[in-house]
Amino acid sequence: MYKTQLLFTTVLLFVCVQLQAQQNITIPDRYARIGNKAQALRLHLLEEKIPATLPEKNLPVKHDRNAVYKPVKKMSTSEDLYRELEKMRKKYEPFMADYAPEMEKTRNRIELKKFLWREETDNDKKDFRNVLDGKGKWQEVSIPHFGAPLGRAVTYYFKRFSINREMLDFGSLFACFKGVDYKAHLFVNGYYMGSHEGFFAPFEFEISKYINEGDNFLVVKVENDFTTTGGKDKNGNHVVGNKIYASTGLGYDDPETGWHHCPPGMGICQDCYIEARDPLHIYDVFIRPLPEKEKAELWFEVNNFSENLKDIRLKLSVYGQNFRDTIFEGQEYIPRTTYIPGVGDLAKPADWEERRLEMGYGVNFLKTSVHIKDPRLWCNKTPWLYQLQVKLYNEKDELTDTREFQFGMRSFEMDTLNVPKGRIFLNGEQIRLRGANTMGFLQQDVFKKDLDQLRDDILLAKICNMNFLRLTQRPVQAEIYEYCDKLGLMTQTDLPLFGGLRTNQWAECVKQAEEMERLVRNHPCNIMVTYINERFPNAEGKPQRCMSTAGEYYRLFAACDQAVHMANPDRVIKAGDGDYDPPSPGLPDSHCYNAWYNGHGLGLGKLHKGYWQWVKPEWYWACGEFGAEGLDNIDVMKKYYPEAWLPKNREDEKKWNSGFIKSAQTQKFHYMWFNTQYSVKDWIEASQEHQAWATRLTTEAFRRDSNMVSFAIHLFIDAWPAGWMKTIMDVDRQPKKAFFVYRDALEPLMVNLRTDRYHFFSGEKINIEAWLCNDLNTIPQGYKIKYQFEKMGKVIFAHEVDAQIPVNSSTFQGYINFEAPDVKTRTDYQLRLALFDKTGNGLSQSVIDLDIFPAAKPVNGALCCSPSGQGTAKVIAGELSLKLFEDFDNAETLLIDDYSWYEANRENVNRLVTAGKTVVFVELPPGEYRIGETKVEVEKTK
Numbered sequence: 001m002y003k004t005q006l007l008f009t010t011v012l013l014f015v016c017v018q019l020q021a022q023q024n025i026t027i028p029d030r031y032a033r034i035g036n037k038a039q040a041l042r043l044h045l046l047e048e049k050i051p052a053t054l055p056e057k058n059l060p061v062k063h064d065r066n067a068v069y070k071p072v073k074k075m076s077t078s079e080d081l082y083r084e085l086e087k088m089r090k091k092y093e094p095f096m097a098d099y100a101p102e103m104e105k106t107r108n109r110i111e112l113k114k115f116l117w118r119e120e121t122d123n124d125k126k127d128f129r130n131v132l133d134g135k136g137k138w139q140e141v142s143i144p145h146f147g148a149p150l151g152r153a154v155t156y157y158f159k160r161f162s163i164n165r166e167m168l169d170f171g172s173l174f175a176c177f178k179g180v181d182y183k184a185h186l187f188v189n190g191y192y193m194g195s196h197e198g199f200f201a202p203f204e205f206e207i208s209k210y211i212n213e214g215d216n217f218l219v220v221k222v223e224n225d226f227t228t229t230g231g232k233d234k235n236g237n238h239v240v241g242n243k244i245y246a247s248t249g250l251g252y253d254d255p256e257t258g259w260h261h262c263p264p265g266m267g268i269c270q271d272c273y274i275e276a277r278d279p280l281h282i283y284d285v286f287i288r289p290l291p292e293k294e295k296a297e298l299w300f301e302v303n304n305f306s307e308n309l310k311d312i313r314l315k316l317s318v319y320g321q322n323f324r325d326t327i328f329e330g331q332e333y334i335p336r337t338t339y340i341p342g343v344g345d346l347a348k349p350a351d352w353e354e355r356r357l358e359m360g361y362g363v364n365f366l367k368t369s370v371h372i373k374d375p376r377l378w379c380n381k382t383p384w385l386y387q388l389q390v391k392l393y394n395e396k397d398e399l400t401d402t403r404e405f406q407f408g409m410r411s412f413e414m415d416t417l418n419v420p421k422g423r424i425f426l427n428g429e430q431i432r433l434r435g436a437n438t439m440g441f442l443q444q445d446v447f448k449k450d451l452d453q454l455r456d457d458i459l460l461a462k463i464c465n466m467n468f469l470r471l472t473q474r475p476v477q478a479e480i481y482e483y484c485d486k487l488g489l490m491t492q493t494d495l496p497l498f499g500g501l502r503t504n505q506w507a508e509c510v511k512q513a514e515e516m517e518r519l520v521r522n523h524p525c526n527i528m529v530t531y532i533n534e535r536f537p538n539a540e541g542k543p544q545r546c547m548s549t550a551g552e553y554y555r556l557f558a559a560c561d562q563a564v565h566m567a568n569p570d571r572v573i574k575a576g577d578g579d580y581d582p583p584s585p586g587l588p589d590s591h592c593y594n595a596w597y598n599g600h601g602l603g604l605g606k607l608h609k610g611y612w613q614w615v616k617p618e619w620y621w622a623c624g625e626f627g628a629e630g631l632d633n634i635d636v637m638k639k640y641y642p643e644a645w646l647p648k649n650r651e652d653e654k655k656w657n658s659g660f661i662k663s664a665q666t667q668k669f670h671y672m673w674f675n676t677q678y679s680v681k682d683w684i685e686a687s688q689e690h691q692a693w694a695t696r697l698t699t700e701a702f703r704r705d706s707n708m709v710s711f712a713i714h715l716f717i718d719a720w721p722a723g724w725m726k727t728i729m730d731v732d733r734q735p736k737k738a739f740f741v742y743r744d745a746l747e748p749l750m751v752n753l754r755t756d757r758y759h760f761f762s763g764e765k766i767n768i769e770a771w772l773c774n775d776l777n778t779i780p781q782g783y784k785i786k787y788q789f790e791k792m793g794k795v796i797f798a799h800e801v802d803a804q805i806p807v808n809s810s811t812f813q814g815y816i817n818f819e820a821p822d823v824k825t826r827t828d829y830q831l832r833l834a835l836f837d838k839t840g841n842g843l844s845q846s847v848i849d850l851d852i853f854p855a856a857k858p859v860n861g862a863l864c865c866s867p868s869g870q871g872t873a874k875v876i877a878g879e880l881s882l883k884l885f886e887d888f889d890n891a892e893t894l895l896i897d898d899y900s901w902y903e904a905n906r907e908n909v910n911r912l913v914t915a916g917k918t919v920v921f922v923e924l925p926p927g928e929y930r931i932g933e934t935k936v937e938v939e940k941t942k
Helices: 030-035 078-097 122-126 441-447 451-463 476-489 503-520 535-541 549-568 604-609 636-641 650-655 664-672 681-703 736-743 882-888 899-904 906-914
Strands: 014-015 047-049 108-111 114-119 139-142 155-163 172-179 185-187 191-197 203-206 213-225 273-278 281-289 297-302 313-320 326-335 336-338 354-356 362-369 385-393 398-408 414-415 423-426 432-439 469-470 488-493 526-533 573-577 614-617 621-623 708-713 750-752 759-761 765-774 783-792 794-802 809-819 827-836 841-853 894-897 919-923 929-931 936-937
Touching: 078 213, 078 451, 078 476, 122 213, 155 841, 172 185, 191 203, 281 385, 281 398, 297 313, 297 385, 326 362, 414 614, 423 708, 432 488, 441 451, 441 614, 451 476, 476 503, 488 503, 503 526, 526 549, 549 573, 549 736, 549 765, 614 621, 636 681, 664 681, 681 708, 681 736, 681 750, 681 765, 765 783, 765 827, 783 809, 794 809, 894 899, 894 906, 899 906, 906 919
Parallel strands: 432 469, 432 708, 469 488, 488 526, 526 573, 621 708, 750 841, 759 841, 894 919
Antiparallel strands: 014 919, 047 614, 108 273, 114 139, 114 155, 155 213, 172 203, 172 273, 185 191, 185 213, 281 297, 297 362, 313 326, 313 385, 336 354, 385 398, 414 423, 750 765, 765 809, 783 794, 783 827, 827 841, 929 936
C-alpha cells in the first residue's frame, strides 16, 4: 500500500511528539552521508526537469458489465519464480552450446592451485631473502584467494613447481595471472620478473631465461593500500591512499569485516598458471563487429620472443558457436603493406612496392577484415554467437599457435548529435536500459567455480525483466562476460573510481581505463563503460589529497576516452554515474535515494509527480542507482548470522532491532518510513514492505518519464548474508517482496495508475491518472485497457477503451475521474487498471488502494481527530482560542503548521502532551526542543 503521508509535492518534515521513549536519529555511515549530499553549485550549467502539463482528458466511468475482468495473475512467490527459472534454463540452453570444431592444442599449462601464504614481518623488511628462501610461518591457501588485511599491507605467496623438458622445448614460458589485488611483484627463482598494478586486469611475464628443468619456485609479493576514497587505520583515523578501487568487491567470509562488499581486501583473486608456448604466438585478438557492412574487423596482436624477425601467415575460420554454420574456413591472411614516400622524400626503387610485414621482438599489431554475410545479430532475446579460430604459421610453414575467440555481431550506439541527445540504439533500434547494480554475487560465483549458479543468476535477472546489469564500480572476471554473452544480458562496466582520484594516480587511471576496455571489448554483452561513481566537488574538502576541479576531471575523461577508443573505436562511454559535480561529458546520470535517504536527489513527491533532478540542457538522462534496504529473510538470519546479532529469547527479542546487524541501516532510517517493531519477523516484514513500496514508487515514476533512458536499482542479489541489504534477493536467492514489484514495473508493456492522494472524503472528486508505458519499438494492434473500481472484490463500476500505445515511450491515457462514494465509516476500495491483448490475455496490471472517509464537518477550531476518525476540524492557526484546548481534550491529535504559534502557546501545548495527547508539527526548524517531557532534536538534512 502506498504511504500517502510522504507524497506531498514538497516533502515535509513531520515530528510527532508523545510521551514515549526518546529515539535519536543520526547520520550513521559514509553512504548515508553521501545520501545527505546535494549536487554541486554549478547550477547555472543545469536546468530543472519539470513534467509536461497533462491534457484535460477524462476516461469514461459509466459502468459496463462486459468490461469487468478478473485480476491479472502475477508472479508473487518463490515457487512461481523457480518454476519460471526451470523454463528459462531450457529456453536458453541452446545458446550455451558450442558447435565449433575443436582446435589443435599448441600450448601446455600448469595450473597453480595451491600456494603458501603469509603476511609480511619486520624481518622480511630487513632481509627479503627470508621470503625467497621460504622462511617464516606459512599457511596453505587455495587460488583464487582474497581477504584481509586491509589498508597498507604486504602479503607473500610462495609456490614450488616443476618444469619438464617437454615444457621447456616449447621455447617460451609465461607466468600468467588473470587478476591480483592490488600491486603484484613477481619473483622466479629469486629473480625479479616484473610488476603490475590494478586488481582486475590479466597480465603475464616471460620467465624462460630464469627457469630450470626440474624444481623451481616463485614468490608473489602483493601490496595493498588505502583506497583513493579512504579507509580507517588501526586508530580509527580516515586515511586516503593510492589504491584505485571504488566501493564494491568480492567480499570474504567474515561477518564483521568481509560480508559487506566495500572492504578493499587483497590477494591472488583469480586463477594463475605457468604456460608453455612457441616464442611466436598470438597474444590477443579483437573482433570489431560491423554488422551494417556485413563484416568484422580483426585486430591481431602477435608476440615474437625470438631474437629473429619472422614472416608469418594466419589461417582464419569463423563458425557459428551456438548455431550450426560454417561462415568460412581456412581463409589465409599474410600481413603485407606498401611503402609510401613522405612529402618531399626522394624517389627510391622500393617506393609503392608491396612487402610482407616481419614480426619484430615483442608485440606486433595487425589488422584485416572478413566478410560475414547476413549476420545473425546478437540481442537479449537471441544471443547468437560466432567463434573465430586463428592458426599462426611461421616462415617455415610450421604451426606455432592456435587461439579461439567468442564474439557476437551487434552494434550499440548513443546519439550525441540530435537534440535531445542520449538516445541509445541496439542494432539500429532504440532501446532503454532497465537493470540492477551488482556488488559481488556474480564474482563469488566465479570465485567458487559455481558456473551453474552464475548461469542461474543471469537468468534470474532476465526473469525480473531486466535487460542489463551495471557491474558496479569495477570490471569483473572474464567468465561473467562470457556467460552474459551466451544468455543475452547486457552489461555496463565501471572503472573502479568513487568520489575522486589522487592526482598522482592520473596516468595509472588512464592505463587502467585501457585495460578495462581490452578486458570487455570482445564481449557483445558489454555495451557501455563508465569512469567514475559519484564524483564529488572539491575533493570532499581535501583538495590537497585528490583532484578537485571539474577541469582536472575533464582532462582525465578526455585522456581515458582516447585510451578506450584506441582499443575499441565503437565504445559508448558514460563518463560519470551518479554525478555530484555536474555536468560531466555525455549522458547525465544522477543517483536518487529519496525513498531511503530522505529527500536525496529531489523530493519524493516531485519524483512521483514527474520532476527530475537538475541536469544539463538538451540531453536525456539516466539514474544509475536508487533503492532502499530490506532486511534478510528469517531463515538466512538463523542460518548464517553470529549469535550476537540475534536475540537469545522472547524477552530479549522485544528490545532487539536491526542495529545489532553489522552495517545495517534500517535502525537509523526506519523512523522516516515505518514504525519501530518489536520482533525479528516484524522488523523483516516492515522493512521489506517499505523496500517494495519504495521500489514501486520510484520505478513507476521512471517508466512514466520518457526522457529516462537508463536506470538500475541498487541492488540485485546479495553475495553474503547481510552484505548490502538494499538487494531485492538474498544470498540464498530467495526473492524479497521488491523483486516481484520490480519485475512488474519492468514489463515492456506496462499500465500504470498515478495519484497524489489515496485518502478521500465522501463526495470528493477522485481524479487518477492512467498511463501506458512501452519499451518496445512496435505498436501491437487490438489492445485494450480495462479499469474497475472495487470494494472488497465487488466491482462498483468498470469500463474499457482502446489502448493508446506509443513507440518506445510513455503516454498519458486520461484521467479516471469519479466521485468518492458515500460511507458511514472508513472504507477500503481499490482501483484496478489492466492491459489486454487482442485475444483477451491480461498482460499488465496496476492497482492502488483508496481509503474513503465519511464527509468532513468543518468547524472553527484546529485540525483535530478522535480515534474513530470523527470530529475533524480546521482553522487558521493564528485564530485559536482557549476553547480550542478544551475541545482538544476530547480528541487525540493537534496539528501545528506554524511554529511561531506554538511558541506563543507553548505552555498549553506542553500541558496537553504531558497528559498523553499527540502533537504533530508539520515543520520544525533544526534545533533541540523539549515538548512536554520529550526531548526532540531536529537535524539539518537534505
